[in-house]
Each structure stands twice: as C-alpha cells, then as structure tokens.
Amino acid sequence: MTLLIQPVILCGGAGTRLWPESRGTRAKQFLPLAGEASLFQQTVARTPAGRDFLPPQILCGDSHVATVREQLGDREAALIVEPMPRGTAAAIALAVAQADADTLLLVMPSDHVIADVPAFHAAIAKAVGLAQQDRLVTFGITPDRPDTGFGYIASGRPLGGGGEDWGFAVDRFVEKPPLEEAERMLAAGGYNWNAGIFLFRAGRMRDAMLTHCRAIFEAADKAVAAGMRDGDALYADAIAFERAPSDSIDYAVMEREDRTAVVPVAMGWSDLGSWHAVHALAEGKDDGGNAVAGDAFLHDSRGNLVRAGGKRVSLVGMEHVAVIVDGDDILVMPLARSQDVRAAAKARE
Amino acid sequence: MTLLIQPVILCGGAGTRLWPESRGTRAKQFLPLAGEASLFQQTVARTPAGRDFLPPQILCGDSHVATVREQLGDREAALIVEPMPRGTAAAIALAVAQADADTLLLVMPSDHVIADVPAFHAAIAKAVGLAQQDRLVTFGITPDRPDTGFGYIASGRPLGGGGEDWGFAVDRFVEKPPLEEAERMLAAGGYNWNAGIFLFRAGRMRDAMLTHCRAIFEAADKAVAAGMRDGDALYADAIAFERAPSDSIDYAVMEREDRTAVVPVAMGWSDLGSWHAVHALAEGKDDGGNAVAGDAFLHDSRGNLVRAGGKRVSLVGMEHVAVIVDGDDILVMPLARSQDVRAAAKARE
Numbered sequence: 001m002t003l004l005i006q007p008v009i010l011c012g013g014a015g016t017r018l019w020p021e022s023r024g025t026r027a028k029q030f031l032p033l034a035g036e037a038s039l040f041q042q043t044v045a046r047t048p049a050g051r052d053f054l055p056p057q058i059l060c061g062d063s064h065v066a067t068v069r070e071q072l073g074d075r076e077a078a079l080i081v082e083p084m085p086r087g088t089a090a091a092i093a094l095a096v097a098q099a100d101a102d103t104l105l106l107v108m109p110s111d112h113v114i115a116d117v118p119a120f121h122a123a124i125a126k127a128v129g130l131a132q133q134d135r136l137v138t139f140g141i142t143p144d145r146p147d148t149g150f151g152y153i154a155s156g157r158p159l160g161g162g163g164e165d166w167g168f169a170v171d172r173f174v175e176k177p178p179l180e181e182a183e184r185m186l187a188a189g190g191y192n193w194n195a196g197i198f199l200f201r202a203g204r205m206r207d208a209m210l211t212h213c214r215a216i217f218e219a220a221d222k223a224v225a226a227g228m229r230d231g232d233a234l235y236a237d238a239i240a241f242e243r244a245p246s247d248s249i250d251y252a253v254m255e256r257e258d259r260t261a262v263v264p265v266a267m268g269w270s271d272l273g274s275w276h277a278v279h280a281l282a283e284g285k286d287d288g289g290n291a292v293a294g295d296a297f298l299h300d301s302r303g304n305l306v307r308a309g310g311k312r313v314s315l316v317g318m319e320h321v322a323v324i325v326d327g328d329d330i331l332v333m334p335l336a337r338s339q340d341v342r343a344a345a346k347a348r349e
Numbered sequence: 350m351t352l353l354i355q356p357v358i359l360c361g362g363a364g365t366r367l368w369p370e371s372r373g374t375r376a377k378q379f380l381p382l383a384g385e386a387s388l389f390q391q392t393v394a395r396t397p398a399g400r401d402f403l404p405p406q407i408l409c410g411d412s413h414v415a416t417v418r419e420q421l422g423d424r425e426a427a428l429i430v431e432p433m434p435r436g437t438a439a440a441i442a443l444a445v446a447q448a449d450a451d452t453l454l455l456v457m458p459s460d461h462v463i464a465d466v467p468a469f470h471a472a473i474a475k476a477v478g479l480a481q482q483d484r485l486v487t488f489g490i491t492p493d494r495p496d497t498g499f500g501y502i503a504s505g506r507p508l509g510g511g512g513e514d515w516g517f518a519v520d521r522f523v524e525k526p527p528l529e530e531a532e533r534m535l536a537a538g539g540y541n542w543n544a545g546i547f548l549f550r551a552g553r554m555r556d557a558m559l560t561h562c563r564a565i566f567e568a569a570d571k572a573v574a575a576g577m578r579d580g581d582a583l584y585a586d587a588i589a590f591e592r593a594p595s596d597s598i599d600y601a602v603m604e605r606e607d608r609t610a611v612v613p614v615a616m617g618w619s620d621l622g623s624w625h626a627v628h629a630l631a632e633g634k635d636d637g638g639n640a641v642a643g644d645a646f647l648h649d650s651r652g653n654l655v656r657a658g659g660k661r662v663s664l665v666g667m668e669h670v671a672v673i674v675d676g677d678d679i680l681v682m683p684l685a686r687s688q689d690v691r692a693a694a695k696a697r698e
C-alpha cells in the first residue's frame with residue numbers, strides 16, 4: 001500500500017444479543033468479550049496510524065462519546081457524532097460527505113473479531129487496487145459452515161491489475177438464507193459472508209449515493225455542513241440528519257450498484273453475535289472446554305461459558321450453558337439457545 | 350392428651366446441603382425454605398403452648414442464640430446453649446438432666462417440614478401412651494419411595510393399651526441402605542424412616558443413658574449443674590460438656606435399648622435435605638413446574654428452582670436446574686445433582 005487509508009469505524013450499534021453485558025450505553029463493542037481489550041479497541045488497533053492508515057474516524061451516538069474517548073486513550077482519532085441512529089448508509093454518508101473525493105475510506109464495524117490481522121491487511125492491499133479502479137469493494141469472509149445468520153456474496157468474474165487477481169466482481173448479494181441454501185452455497189464455493197467491511201474512494205461512494213439514495217446523502221451532507229465542531233469531534237446537525245431515511249448500506253447502495261467487487265478473505269473473523277460465539281472463540285479454555293471470566297468454581301462441568309461479573313459463580317454438574325452475571329442481572333441458558341436471549345433482554349430492559 | 354408435653358427443639362445443626370443459603374451462622378433451620386416462616390419457626394408453631402404443650406426448650410449453639418431469639422419473637426421459650434457441638438445424644442442429655450423425671454419430652458429437629466400437623470398430633474397422642482409404659486418412642490415416617498438417604502426402623506409386635514394399637518415394638522434399626530434393600534423394605538412393608546423425632550419420659554431416658562452412655566449423661570448433667578443462667582437461657586458449662594463423647598441418640602441409646610417403640614405416621618414429612626427436595630415441596634409452582642422465590646424471569650423453562658436472593662435471575666430454555674443466589678454467591682446445578690452441592694460449598698466456604 002502506498003496511499004494512506006482513512007479508517008471509518010462504525011460505533012453506533014447497541015444490540016441485545018449479548019445481554020445482560022451489552023445494553024443501553026454499554027454496547028457490545030465496548031466490552032472485553034475476546035481478550036482484555038474491548039472489541040472497539042481491537043478494531044482501532046487493527047489499523048495502526050502511520051505507515052498505511054490515517055487516524056480513524058469514529059462514528060458514534062451522543063451517549064457513547066465518553067466511552068469512545070475513554071477507550072481511545074492516547075490514540076489520535078476524530079469523532080463524528082450521529083444525533084440519532086439512521087442506519088449504516090447515513091452513517092457512512094457522514095464520513096463520505098466530509099472526505100476529499102480521492103480519499104480511500106475503509107469502513108469497519110466496531111464489534112467484530114479478526115484473529116488474523118496480517119490476512120486482513122493483505123486483503124486491504126488487494127481492495128485498494130480495486131477501489132482505485134472505482135469499485136465499491138466489500139470484504140467477503142470465507143465461510144466454514146452453512147451459517148444462516150449472515151448474508152452471502154456470490155463472486156462473479158475475477159478482477160485485478162498487472163496480471164494479478166485482486167478479487168471478483170459481485171454477481172449478486174444473497175439475503176440470510178434458509179439452511180438448505182446455505183449448505184448448497186457452501187458446497188458450491190464462490191460464496192462468501194457479507195461482513196459489512198468496505199473500502200472505496202470517497203468520491204465514488206458519493207456518486208453512488210447520489211444515484212441510489214440521494215435523500216440519505218443530501219441529509220448527511222447538510223448535517224455535516226451545519227454540524228458543530230468541538231475539538232476533535234463533529235456533532236452532525238440533528239434537524240438535517242433526521243431527514244435521512246434509515247437504511248443499511250447494503251440495501252441503499254451495494255445491492256443496487258454495478259461497479260462493486262468482493263475480496264474474499266479468511267482472517268479468523270467472527271461477529272461475536274451470540275454468547276455461543278463468545279464461548280467458541282474464547283481463549284484459555286480449561287480441559288473441560290469451560291471458558292471463564294471472573295471468579296468461577298466448576299465441579300464436574302463441561303463446555304460452559306461463565307462470566308462472573310464480580311460475583312462468585314459455582315457450577316456443579318452443568319454442561320454447555322452460559323451463566324452471565326452483570327450487576328444484579330444473572331442470565332442462565334444453554335449455549336445452544338443463545339439466539340433466544342432477546343426474550344430475557346426484552347423482559348428485563 | 351392430658352399431660353403437658355415439653356417440646357425440645359434441636360437447633361444445633363449447620364449443614365451445607367442447602368449451600369449457599371445455608372452456611373455459617375445462617376443455618377438451614379433459620380431459612381424460609383418452605384413458605385414464609387423459617388423451618389425453625391414452623392417447628393415451634395407445631396407445638397403451640399397451652400392445651401397440650403409447655404413452652405419449648407431450644408437447644409442451640411452460642412452463635413445461633415441471637416437468631417433464635419429474633420425468630421421466636423413473642424413466643425415464650427427456654428434456651429439451652431451448647432458450648433460446642435457434641436451430637437444429638439449429649440444435646441438431649443442436657444434437656445433430660447434438667448427435667449423432672451415424669452416430664453414427657455418431645456424431641457424434634459428444627460429443620461424438617463411436616464405438612465399434616467393434625468396427623469403429627471395424633472401420632473403424639475399414641476406415643477404418649479407408649480411413653481407412659483416407659484417406652485422410648487420414635488416416630489417412623491411411612492416411606493413413599495425407596496430412599497437411600499434415611500435409616501429405616503423395622504416394626505415388631507403391636508403395642509397399645511385398652512385394646513387399641515398405639516404403635517409397635519422396634520424390631521431393629523436399619524442403617525441407610527443400598528437401593529436394592531430399600532426397595533425390598535418398601536415392598537415388604539413394616540419399615541419406616543427414622544426421622545429423629547422422639548417422645549419419652551425424662552426419667553426413663555435418664556436411666557437408659559446411664560445404662561448405655563453414662564459418660565455422655567454425666568457430662569451433660571454436670572454441664573447443667575455448673576451452667577450459667579441468663580434470663581430464659583441456660584449456658585451449659587463448657588469444661589464439663591466438652592467431656593461428653595460426641596454421638597447420635599440413635600447410636601448411643603436407641604439401637605442399644607430394648608424398651609423402644611415406633612409410632613408410624615404419614616404426615617407430609619420431609620427433611621428438606623437437598624435443593625431437589627426444596628423444589629419438590631415448593632408450593633405455588635407455575636404451569637411449567639418452576640418454583641420461584643424472588644425476581645425471576647423464565648422463558649421456555651420447565652421444572653426449575655430459582656431463588657433469586659435479591660438479584661434478578663433470567664432463565665432461557667433451562668430445564669430441571671437450581672439457580673440459588675445468596676449475597677455474591679450464585680450456584681447453578683441440575684436438581685438431580687443436588688447431593689453434590691457440597692463440592693461447591695467446600696470450595697467456597
């Protein structure tokens with residue numbers, strides 16, 4: 001890579017899939033769910049300033065500003081504060097609206113895990129080549145199972161430069177599939193998970209937005225112009241931003257655009273979308289496959305996830321359950337039922 | 350009944366079978382494990398003062414005196430404080446040593462449940478007849494399952510007076526049996542569980558103790574004589590009491606004595622010896638068979654015991670587990686593993 005890349009980190013999410021730890025202003029991305037640093041801190045660390053990357057832009061809501069600053073520590077960054085959540089399209093539009101046309105923006109969710117950062121950087125290098133050919137590039141995660149929780153990207157013809165393949169044209173985006181279709185795609189090959197990581201020239205995305213979702217871009221553009229600067233933070237104007245229709249970047253732009261590309265990459269990626277995933281990715285499990293954070297005593301227990309949250313958790317004869325303690329809340333469920341945590345989160349919040 | 354009976358309530362136990370709620374000075378008998386009153390309070394209420402019963406004597410350790418007084422409230426009672434635990438034989442000897450020879454003593458553990466109190470009173474009336482014939486009477490719980498956790502009492506010939514059967518001579522005491530023997534006894538009939546409830550004339554027990562365990566009685570007798578009175582409490586003398594060999598009344602007296610009797614009774618008895626038993630006896634279970642105390646949210650969960658201990662417990666998709674919260678301790682285990690709670694209690698206490 002020779003050009004500096006502008007990381008754009010999307011920090012707006014909240015989500016209750018990891019309730020009770022993730023809730024309200026303490027969103028998933030700010031929690032140390034895989035290792036000691038939070039997912040947000042790991043995301044920031046993935047694009048170190050200097051050689052290849054500019055200081056990141058952090059897109060977040062007002063209620064997360066303090067947490068973002070605290071977790072950034074000494075790391076240089078700019079904040080773009082969304083007055084209200086309007087989906088990823090409007091959030092990315094805020095970053096695009098204030099960027100020079102030729103700046104390369106690398107858009108990343110802040111709540112994912114990437115174990116193999118060199119593989120990610122290698123994929124970025126390929127994506128840069130495609131973005132300079134004015135492609136909107138998405139990174140496709142090489143699937144290792146027929147997961148029905150992700151959208152899939154079907155690869156088309158190879159794209160590249162100088163005789164080298166950098167990636168593929170996107171043949172089509174596939175919505176979260178039923179299991180049979182997921183199995184078929186996994187067997188067929190040429191399909192990758194849509195992880196919501198993008199790289200593009202700002203001016204190219206600006207043009208695509210003006211074509212495909214003009215109202216979103218114009219609202220974001222005005223919200224930047226009328227925004228308030230406060231040190232390293234830009235507070236987007238609420239009245240202008242509120243007019244942006246709420247949509248995802250996939251629906252609003254990527255699925256409608258012809259000049260897209262996908263760079264497949266296997267990089268130990270996970271969206272940590274459930275306690276089951278947190279258990280699966282946890283390091284330092286004991287011989288019984290238990291992943292433990294905090295003060296836990298386990299007797300004759302296997303395959304559990306315990307996060308003791310400052311309390312003292314004792315398990316006797318338990319298998320494959322999650323016990324998550326946060327403040328006065330204690331969640332107990334089979335790891336296989338992790339998708340149903342919303343029922344408890346909804347009742348309790 | 351025409352004679353007044355002196356209830357003697359044994360409050361010395363501690364026990365960790367219901368950890369974490371039962372521990373240290375907060376022993377099982379002082380907890381509201383079945384209903385709103387503690388097991389101790391229910392035991393006291395079972396022998397109301399006035400018509401048939403004298404105010405109870407409470408045998409307890411020094412560390413439980415405050416709790417006993419608090420839970421007695423306005424109820425008149427006398428305390429006998431054991432300087433150290435020396436088993437049920439020495440505890441009962443303290444009560445015997447300070448009783449008139451002709452007083453009938455009704456000895457009861459303080460941590461059992463008796464659902465059918467009229468049936469208990471009817472059994473006491475039969476036992477009084479036998480005690481007046483100088484029998485040491487034990488109450489035998491009619492078994493409804495081949496439980497291996499109790500000792501059994503084999504009935505001998507019928508005993509009674511005026512043509513009426515009051516109970517049976519004891520043929521023999523059976524130690525906690527293996528399952529096959531428990532099943533055989535249940536099928537054969539004539540066997541009852543030994544619940545540790547006794548009725549006898551004080552002078553008769555004194556004589557039996559002097560015959561079978563003289564050292565225990567003499568130590569207790571001296572401990573009473575040298576004891577300190579403080580209002581309604583007698584603090585047994587430590588130097589004297591310490592000389593009493595530690596033994597159970599069953600080993601020290603009942604199994605060695607010829608003139609014993611058993612009064613079989615079905616009275617909804619349980620020793621609440623595990624969280625499994627607490628669940629089984631809990632009233633007000635929901636349609637899914639969940640027994641809940643405190644703030645619990647259950648989604649798609651069946652047959653669980655949740656005691657939230659001031660916290661907020663959420664269960665999703667769980668079946669047949671106990672979740673017991675006490676202070677900072679949280680215990681999670683299958684109800685079927687309740688016997689193994691000691692592993693956690695031992696590690697944590």
